[in-house]
Amino acid sequence: GQQLNQSPQSMFIQEGEDVSMNCTSSSIFNTWLWYKQDPGEGPVLLIALYKAGELTSNGRLTAQFGITRKDSFLNISASIPSDVGIYFCAGRETSGSRLTFGEGTQLTVNP
Amino acid sequence: KAGVTQTPRYLIKTRGQQVTLSCSPISGHRSVSWYQQTPGQGLQFLFEYFSETQRNKGNFPGRFSGRQFSNSRSEMNVSTLELGDSALYLCASRRETGDTEAFFGQGTRLTVV
Numbered sequence: 001g002q003q004l005n006q007s008p009q010s011m012f013i014q015e016g017e018d019v020s021m022n023c024t025s026s027s028i029f030n031t032w033l034w035y036k037q038d039p040g041e042g043p044v045l046l047i048a049l050y051k052a053g054e055l056t057s058n059g060r061l062t063a064q065f066g067i068t069r070k071d072s073f074l075n076i077s078a079s080i081p082s083d084v085g086i087y088f089c090a091g092r093e094t095s096g097s098r099l100t101f102g103e104g105t106q107l108t109v110n111p
Numbered sequence: 112k113a114g115v116t117q118t119p120r121y122l123i124k125t126r127g128q129q130v131t132l133s134c135s136p137i138s139g140h141r142s143v144s145w146y147q148q149t150p151g152q153g154l155q156f157l158f159e160y161f162s163e164t165q166r167n168k169g170n171f172p173g174r175f176s177g178r179q180f181s182n183s184r185s186e187m188n189v190s191t192l193e194l195g196d197s198a199l200y201l202c203a204s205r206r207e208t209g210d211t212e213a214f215f216g217q218g219t220r221l222t223v224v
Contacts, residue, residue, distance in 0.1 A: 031211040042115070042201050042215035043154075050211070088154065090213075097208050098167050099144075103153040 006089050006102030013079055014110050021105040022073040023089035031092040032072035033099070034063050038085045046087075047074070079109050113138065115204050115216035123222045129190040132219045136183050136204030142166075143185040144213065145177060148199040157200075160185050161208040189221075197223045 006023045013019055023032070031050055035043035047058050049065035049072060056063055062075045072091070076083055089102040116135040124130050136143050144167075145157040156169035160179035177187040183204075189196055199220050203213040 033211065033213075035215075040217075040220075042117075042203075042217045045212060045214060048212050092211055098156060098159065099203075099211075099213055100156075101146075101154040 004089060004091060004100055004102040006105060008105060009103070010106040010108070012108045012110065015079060015081060017079055019076040019079055019083075019107060020073060021087060021089075022071060023091070023102045024071045025091055025100075026070070027093050028069045029091035030069070030094045032063070032065050033090040033092075034061075034072070034074045035088040035090065036085050037088065037104070043088055076107075079107075081109050081111050083107060084109050115202060115214055117200075117202055117216035117219050119219060120217065121220045121222075123224060124192050126192055126194060126223055128192050129188060130192060130221060131186055131188045132200055132202075132221070134185045134187075134202035134204075134216060136185070136202075137214055140204040140206050140214075141183050142205040142208045142210070143179060143183065144203045144205070145185070145187050146201045146203065147171070148201055148218070149197075154201070157187065159208065166208050192223045194223050197221060 004023050033048050034046045037043040047063040052069045054065040060077045086104040088104045090099045118133045142161045144159040146154045148154050159167040163179045174190045179185045199218045201218045203215045205213050
């Protein structure tokens with residue numbers, strides 16, 4: 001089935017640093033979503049993107065829907081310890097309703 | 112407004128047994144999707160139910176099945192459990208099957224011994 005390539009797989013950063021992660025797909029998506037998962041919990045929706053080129057912010061988080069509609073990135077500015085977790089991208093193809101998930105980026109923030 | 116509720120949170124079963132997991136979606140949401148999450152495989156789609164009908168199905172063996180009730184609550188069943196079925200099982204609800212934004216429950220951690 002459809003796969004999303006999410007990178008990097010893991011990141012180790014210092015508190016205060018900015019972080020960037022991205023997802024690419026071989027298919028065109030009409031929607032991109034970004035989720036965060038804390039240990040032992042379900043993923044929580046952070047940002048939803050619906051139009052190519054769209055740039056959306058949620059506090060210190062900013063995500064963009066790529067112009068080609070095959071990629072998206074998530075930036076976290078001025079990271080803090082509670083940003084630790086796994087970040088997932090998810091996309092929906094134009095032809096279906098199913099969401100496809102990336103494999104996640106494990107973020108570790110050192111105080 | 113209550114979120115997505117999954118029960119039980121934790122479960123330990125023996126190989127060969129069967130298990131049933133439950134998911135109550137957000138009030139007013141009619142679509143429920145199930146995912147299996149393992150460390151090496153990420154989130155793998157199992158199936159989606161909408162209005163008591165299975166609308167989408169992932170690439171899992173027939174041992175994995177599900178159903179949805181008239182109140183939109185959903186159950187998934189795994190028969191003849193294998194060690195490899197140990198995982199976090201997540202359900203996500205959407206208002207309609209065509210909606211994009213999916214909201215997850217906390218998951219059921221299944222351990223097969």
